[in-house]
Each structure stands twice: as structure tokens, then as C-alpha cells.
Amino acid sequence: MTDIKADSIVKLNSGGPKMTSVEGPDQEGLVECIWFNASKKLEVHRFKLSSLVIVEESENALTAAWEKATDKEKQELIEKIEATLPKEKRIEETLPEGTLGVEE
Secondary structure, eight states: OOOOOTTOEEEETTEEEEEEESSSOOTTSEEEEEEEOTTSOEEEEEEEGGGEEESSHHHHHHHHHHHHSOHHHHHHHHHHHHHTSOGGGOHHHHSOTTTTSOOO
């Protein structure tokens, strides 16, 4: 089961817009969510927990893995990525020094 809590970014299992959960599921298993519709109007609705999925989970996992990696592991990954890119797209050419948290 997903760990939806206050401020989780979620969407319906069937798709739709990204929404922010106001808080975790209540005693009825419902999660109150807010989002802006296509007309920029704030919408509020309660959904069954089973109908929601966290959409930022993979991004959070990648961020956590990067933060745990050693400087050597980060440098190796950067080098592998750079080897696949044309020179003008390489990370060291486009980002300010220290952006990735790797000591040069």
C-alpha cells in the first residue's frame, strides 16, 4: 500500500492531473486532494486511498540514491552519462561548478 500523507503528490490510478493530498487517509480510507483544473480553478475532492498513486515516488527514490552515493560513484555515473552525449550537451559544459554536489 502506498504511504500517502500530507503534501504527497498523487494522481488517480487511471491518470489525470497531479494533485496534492491535504493529509493522509481518514478513518474511512479517503484522502482529500487539491489541484488546479484546466481553467486554473482550485478543485477539492476526497478519493478512496486505493484509487490514488504517488507520482513523485520514483523521482524521490532517485534523489535519495544520489544523496547516498559516494563522490566516486557520482563521478562514475556522470562520466557514463557524458559518454553518451554530444560534447555541447555534456554536464560539465552546461552546469555551474558544484551544482551536482561532486567535488572536482
